[in-house]
Amino acid sequence: MERTTCCIIGGGPAGMVLGLLLARSGVRVTVLEKHGDFLRDFRGDTVHPTTLQLMDDLGLAERFAELPQRRVDIVQLPVGRDGDFLTIGDFRLLPIKYPYIALVPQWDLLDLLADEAKQESDFSLRMQTEVTELIREGGRVNGVRYRDADGGTGELRADITIACDGRDSLARRLPELRLRDFPTPMDVRWFRVPRKEDDPAGLIGLVRDRTFTALIDRGDYYQTASIIEKDSDAAGRSRPIEEFNQRLRHLVPWFDDGRELVDTWEDVKLLHVTLDRLNKWHVPGLLCIGDAAHAMSPVGGIGINLAVQDAVAAARHLAAPLREGRLRRRHVAAIQRRRWPTTLLIQGLQKVLHRNAVEPGLRGEIDFGDRTRLPRPIRMITRLPLLRMFPPYILAYGALRERPPREAVRG
Numbered sequence: 447m448e449r450t451t452c453c454i455i456g457g458g459p460a461g462m463v464l465g466l467l468l469a470r471s472g473v474r475v476t477v478l479e480k481h482g483d484f485l486r487d488f489r490g491d492t493v494h495p496t497t498l499q500l501m502d503d504l505g506l507a508e509r510f511a512e513l514p515q516r517r518v519d520i521v522q523l524p525v526g527r528d529g530d531f532l533t534i535g536d537f538r539l540l541p542i543k544y545p546y547i548a549l550v551p552q553w554d555l556l557d558l559l560a561d562e563a564k565q566e567s568d569f570s571l572r573m574q575t576e577v578t579e580l581i582r583e584g585g586r587v588n589g590v591r592y593r594d595a596d597g598g599t600g601e602l603r604a605d606i607t608i609a610c611d612g613r614d615s616l617a618r619r620l621p622e623l624r625l626r627d628f629p630t631p632m633d634v635r636w637f638r639v640p641r642k643e644d645d646p647a648g649l650i651g652l653v654r655d656r657t658f659t660a661l662i663d664r665g666d667y668y669q670t671a672s673i674i675e676k677d678s679d680a681a682g683r684s685r686p687i688e689e690f691n692q693r694l695r696h697l698v699p700w701f702d703d704g705r706e707l708v709d710t711w712e713d714v715k716l717l718h719v720t721l722d723r724l725n726k727w728h729v730p731g732l733l734c735i736g737d738a739a740h741a742m743s744p745v746g747g748i749g750i751n752l753a754v755q756d757a758v759a760a761a762r763h764l765a766a767p768l769r770e771g772r773l774r775r776r777h778v779a780a781i782q783r784r785r786w787p788t789t790l791l792i793q794g795l796q797k798v799l800h801r802n803a804v805e806p807g808l809r810g811e812i813d814f815g816d817r818t819r820l821p822r823p824i825r826m827i828t829r830l831p832l833l834r835m836f837p838p839y840i841l842a843y844g845a846l847r848e849r850p851p852r853e854a855v856r857g
Contacts, residue, residue: 450476450570451768453589453604455577456611457484459497459552460736460753462559464608466504467761469569470854473768476602477569478592480576480611484553484560491552491662491669494751495537495842498544500758503849505856506562513554516663518649519546521837523824531646534827535837542842547649549664552750580607580616586730605773608733608760610753613720615738623734624725628797631805632658633679634717634744635672639694640705641665654697656810661698671744675808679716687711719743721796723789727782730775735760739782740789743796745804748841752792758848759784765851788846795840 452468454461457479465477493515501510521535537545563569574595581589581601589603609617618625641663650661658673672694674682682690687710695702708714723740727733736753760781767773806812827833 447601447603449589449603450474451605452476452764453478453602453607455590455607455609455615455617456738457481457556457560457571457573458610458612458736458753459555459559459750460757461608461610462556462563463500463754464610464735464757464761465569465571466559466563466566467758467850467854468765468768469563469566471761471765471769471851472568472853473765474568475570476604477563477571478575478577478590478602479571479573482574482595484556491549492747492750493548493550493555494748495540495542495544495546496847497751497754498548499542499847500754500850502543503855504562506558509558509562510548510550510555513550513558515548515550516665517546517548518663521649521651522646523651523653531650532824532827533834534824535841536834537838537842539832539835540838540842545838547841549662549669577611577616580620580732587732604731605768605771606731606733606764606778608735609738610736610757612737613722613741615734617732617734617738618724620729620732622726622729625722626725627720627722628793630719630721630743631676631800631808632673633676633719635674635679635714636717637670637672637708637714639668639670639701639707641668642703642705645700652697653807653812656808657693657697658804658807659694659697673804673808676719683711683714690714717744721793721800723793728775728778733760733778733781735781735785739785740793742792743800745796745799746792746841748792751841752788755788755846755848756781756785758850761854762849762851765853784846784848792840 451474454465454475454477457477461477465475468475501507519537520533522531522533560571576593577590578593579591580587581591587607589601590607591599591601593599609615647663652659660671662669687708691707694707720741721743724734727739735756737749742749742752763777763781767777
């Protein structure tokens with residue numbers, strides 16, 4: 447049996463940010479990550495302005511800037527049959543230090559955070575260590591049981607256990623937390639398409655012929671998302687991949703230039719979209735943050751930003767009580783109270799977009815190829831350009847910016 451002050455389940459962005467902040471604040475932290483590395487494709491790679499500012503606060507801005515990345519400062523929609531582009535979001539209008547989204551492979555970001563955290567004597571990262579059970583004794587969670595790479599098992603006791611392991615978290619099975627699920631109209635296919643130098647840049651969204659397509663400029667390729675009707679993926683995969691490519695050429699006109707697109711269906715990954723949240727994020731000895739507390743729709747690509755901000759808020763509320771050995775349940779409850787309004791706001795906006803944009807688009811009621819069928823908010827942006835600040839503001843801040851513990855700030 448081993449012991450730590452804070453056991454963090456999951457080495458994703460929320461877990462690694464929280465571990466680094468707490469370790470810098472003098473709290474003994476152990477992060478348990480079930481995989482052997484961070485190399486998983488089609489994970490959220492969007493680093494938003496608040497996270498960029500956090501990297502600056504932590505003294506990591508220069509090292510972050512050296513990571514391979516693309517910067518997106520405008521969001522565009524092709525409208526009309528002539529292929530004109532309409533800017534619906536412009537980060538350059540925001541009065542902030544980092545007026546853009548950085549597209550960085552998530553594994554590079556996590557490697558950076560892990561390397562920095564390992565400089566702290568209070569930090570421990572254990573890869574290939576899968577949590578198999580929460581230890582519940584006397585009405586509280588006192589740590590976890592785990593299985594390591596060799597198949598061995600063990601226990602890690604902790605003053606607090608924090609679940610940062612996503613929508614499949616073991617913590618979500620606790621009936622006291624009461625998971626509330628909301629219906630979603632779509633799933634998402636992720637794949638790569640080669641990009642040429644003269645192709646449109648930035649973040650591009652297309653709605654045509656009952657299909658949403660989002661193109662994220664990654665330099666020599668587009669990270670591409672195709673939004674499809676819920677549970678319709680299997681039927682599509684029964685057809686030849688060339689039919690998929692042919693439709694893609696129809697939906698994205700500049701793809702119809704002879705370039706190779708998708709080789710096999712194995713190159714197309716499916717994300718089952720869920721939108722849910724726990725009514726309670728904590729029980730004695732346990733806290734859930736990020737997707738473990740609230741699984742977000744991919745609409746807006748804001749899930750990572752919210753998870754990181756959850757981690758920053760958690761570190762600020764927990765650092766001193768954990769370091770001084772005076773942690774109480776009220777300290778943990780304060781984190782949910784702080785982050786709850788932002789969660790409700792973003793999920794509410796996502797439900798509105800599902801109902802008023804995604805569902806009509808999948809039914810063919812919205813088609814950006816026809817200017818007369820553009821949604822009303824898009825038409826308003828064309829008349830009032832200042833409205834282009836609103837989408838970037840929500841993407842940048844998610845309503846609130848959280849500030850790290852003072853002891854964790856560098857420079």
